[in-house]
Amino acid sequence: MPREIERIADQRQKGVSLVPSASVYMTGDWAARHFHHADPEVIEQIIALSTPFIASTNIQAVQLKRWDYAETALPLRSPFIEVGVTHPLLVGGDAFLHADDPAGRTRIESAFLSGVAAAERLFEKLRI
Ligand SMILES: Cc1cc2nc3c(=O)[nH]c(=O)nc-3n(C[C@H](O)[C@H](O)[C@H](O)COP(=O)(O)OP(=O)(O)OC[C@H]3O[C@@H](n4cnc5c(N)ncnc54)[C@H](O)[C@@H]3O)c2cc1C
Numbered sequence: 505m506p507r508e509i510e511r512i513a514d515q516r517q518k519g520v521s522l523v524p525s526a527s528v529y530m531t532g533d534w535a536a537r538h539f540h541h542a543d544p545e546v547i548e549q550i551i552a553l554s555t556p557f558i559a560s561t562n563i564q565a566v567q568l569k570r571w572d573y574a575e576t577a578l579p580l581r582s583p584f585i586e587v588g589v590t591h592p593l594l595v596g597g598d599a600f601l602h603a604d605d606p607a608g609r610t611r612i613e614s615a616f617l618s619g620v621a622a623a624e625r626l627f628e629k630l631r632i
Pocket of ligand 1: 598
């Protein structure tokens with residue numbers, strides 16, 4: 505995978521499209537550097553970088569989405585934080601990573617792992 509691309513997802517394989525439809529996610533660093541460039545220029549570069557995986561002759565339509573705030577810049581190295589004083593109150597989410605998180609960035613997997621860790625801690629506190 506070129507280092508500019510974070511991942512490529514096949515929306516048909518995910519079951520949300522009847523036709524082959526690829527979403528190409530650029531890295532946060534690449535996206536930030538190209539955020540204010542014109543659409544045709546950005547699309548052309550993404551297609552060029554995707555060529556090893558998607559033949560340009562197979563592309564029938566493209567859409568460019570710019571997702572500001574899609575990724576936390578400084579994730580916490582803790583799966584949740586405890587902020588409750590009189591009652592248990594835990595805060596978690598995709599920006600709360602386990603200390604040994606291999607990816608080191610926000611994603612749906614980190615949100616799930618954070619939720620599981622926070623729930624386990626809550627059960628422990630409430631002795632359920
Ligand atoms: C545009 C985009 C597309 C994505 N696509 C994918 C994908 O295809 N596959 C994938 O695996 N991941 C994808 N992700 C990543 C994934 O969506 C996130 O990692 C995940 O949703 C994070 O879960 P979370 O529970 O931490 O936060 P969120 O899902 O953002 O949930 C936070 C919730 O808190 C609520 N909230 C906020 N403030 C308050 C408040 N003051 N009071 C009460 N409620 C509040 C919000 O309304 C929201 O419901 C995508 C992310 C973005 C931005």
